[in-house]
Amino acid sequence: MSTTGDDGVGPDVTTLERTLKLVGDRWSILIIRAALRGIRRFDDFADDLGIARPILTKRLQRLVDGGVMAKEPYQQHPLRHEYRLTPAGVALSPALVALIRWGEHHLADGDSEIVLVHAPCGTELEQGFWCRHCATTFGPGAIRARTDS
Amino acid sequence: MSTTGDDGVGPDVTTLERTLKLVGDRWSILIIRAALRGIRRFDDFADDLGIARPILTKRLQRLVDGGVMAKEPYQQHPLRHEYRLTPAGVALSPALVALIRWGEHHLADGDSEIVLVHAPCGTELEQGFWCRHCATTFGPGAIRARTDS
DNA sequence: TGACTGGGTTCTGTTTTGGTACTCACTGCG
DNA sequence: CGCAGTGAGTACCAAAACAGAACCCAGTCA
Numbered sequence: 019m020s021t022t023g024d025d026g027v028g029p030d031v032t033t034l035e036r037t038l039k040l041v042g043d044r045w046s047i048l049i050i051r052a053a054l055r056g057i058r059r060f061d062d063f064a065d066d067l068g069i070a071r072p073i074l075t076k077r078l079q080r081l082v083d084g085g086v087m088a089k090e091p092y093q094q095h096p097l098r099h100e101y102r103l104t105p106a107g108v109a110l111s112p113a114l115v116a117l118i119r120w121g122e123h124h125l126a127d128g129d130s131e132i133v134l135v136h137a138p139c140g141t142e143l144e145q146g147f148w149c150r151h152c153a154t155t156f157g158p159g160a161i162r163a164r165t166d167s
Numbered sequence: 168m169s170t171t172g173d174d175g176v177g178p179d180v181t182t183l184e185r186t187l188k189l190v191g192d193r194w195s196i197l198i199i200r201a202a203l204r205g206i207r208r209f210d211d212f213a214d215d216l217g218i219a220r221p222i223l224t225k226r227l228q229r230l231v232d233g234g235v236m237a238k239e240p241y242q243q244h245p246l247r248h249e250y251r252l253t254p255a256g257v258a259l260s261p262a263l264v265a266l267i268r269w270g271e272h273h274l275a276d277g278d279s280e281i282v283l284v285h286a287p288c289g290t291e292l293e294q295g296f297w298c299r300h301c302a303t304t305f306g307p308g309a310i311r312a313r314t315d316s
Numbered sequence: 317t318g319a320c321t322g323g324g325t326t327c328t329g330t331t332t333t334g335g336t337a338c339t340c341a342c343t344g345c346g
Numbered sequence: 347c348g349c350a351g352t353g354a355g356t357a358c359c360a361a362a363a364c365a366g367a368a369c370c371c372a373g374t375c376a
Binding site (some may be wrong): 033034035036037038039040041042043044047048051054084085106108109110111112113115116117118119120121122123124125126127131132133134135136137138139140141143144145146147148149150151152155156157158160161162163164165166 | 182183184185186187188189190191192193196197200203233234255257258259260261262264265266267268269270271272273274275276280281282283284285286287288289290292293294295296297298299300301304305306307309310311312313314315
């Protein structure tokens with residue numbers, strides 16, 4: 019058996035595992051959610067999330083390295099940076115939304131259930147999978163994986 | 168406490184945080200994916216994932232406590248259990264699929280890109296959010312959160 | 317000049333991981 | 347009957363990740 023302990027070019031490490039390595043922890047996803055809400059600055063993240071600074075530093079670096087966020091200067095004189103989501107980062111929102119929705123449906127404390135709705139009409143959104151060709155939504159049972167080598 | 172083994176330490180932890188506490192780690196999601204592929208038995212999980220037994224034990228227990236999986240005996244004489252996803256566990260698949268898709272699109276190593284398709288027609292699936300009322304898909308920008316207290 | 321602010325880094329514990337090795341209950345075999 | 351084999355864990359231990367307090371540094375403002 020492989021006993022792979024390496025984190026580099028994993029031989030049979032799945033992409034999913036790399037994805038989880040990048041965003042599969044408590045803070046990263048919270049950071050991404052905060053970023054989707056418009057938060058950009060280091061201290062604002064720290065303040066909003068209640069995360070310890072050193073961990074925030076590491077998480078932001080990991081996300082920058084992973085291409086999820088970008089660090090850009092927003093002023094020169096006292097050089098200051100801001101962190102914003104890249105398009106790849108924004109593309110994580112379906113996963114984020116799916117997790118939020120799942121939690122609200124299955125882990126709700128009954129206290130304050132949050133429902134995500136389509137802003138223009140206020141209807142609760144659905145997230146079944148969509149096939150453009152068949153113009154239909156479908157469940158996980160109708161998914162197949164195709165490998166494009 | 169007969170219900171979920173929550174450790175009651177959360178001051179006002181968001182539901183998302185609880186969700187991440189439950190499934191937001193490398194192994195839990197891999198276990199759920201394996202379960203979606205039909206794996207049921209302790210040793211099959213261990214073998215399929217290459218996870219150490221004690222960790223598998225802990226993860227499975229956490230998932231059982233969280234209502235994602237259920238542990239049921241499948242034979243009595245040498246008492247043996249199997250772990251299977253509850254409906255709540257199956258409901259995690261959109262999140263799982265979103266993560267897999269994101270990874271394949273943005274973290275692909277070019278080596279073997281996996282594309283998830285609609286089984287009946289083979290078209291790559293989409294996962295934008297769907298509004299039944301407006302009969303349209305839309306992006307994260309059109310999502311609003313409504314609090315039902 | 318000295319205080320202040322944004323954006324970190326260093327240096328400590330503590331918690332969580334992951335692993336090896338062991339146990340326990342049961343079965344089938346000779 | 348005793349013994350190897352299997353499924354499902356525990357006990358314990360090292361290593362990594364996490365969390366926090368304190369500190370640093372560059373630049374600006376008064």
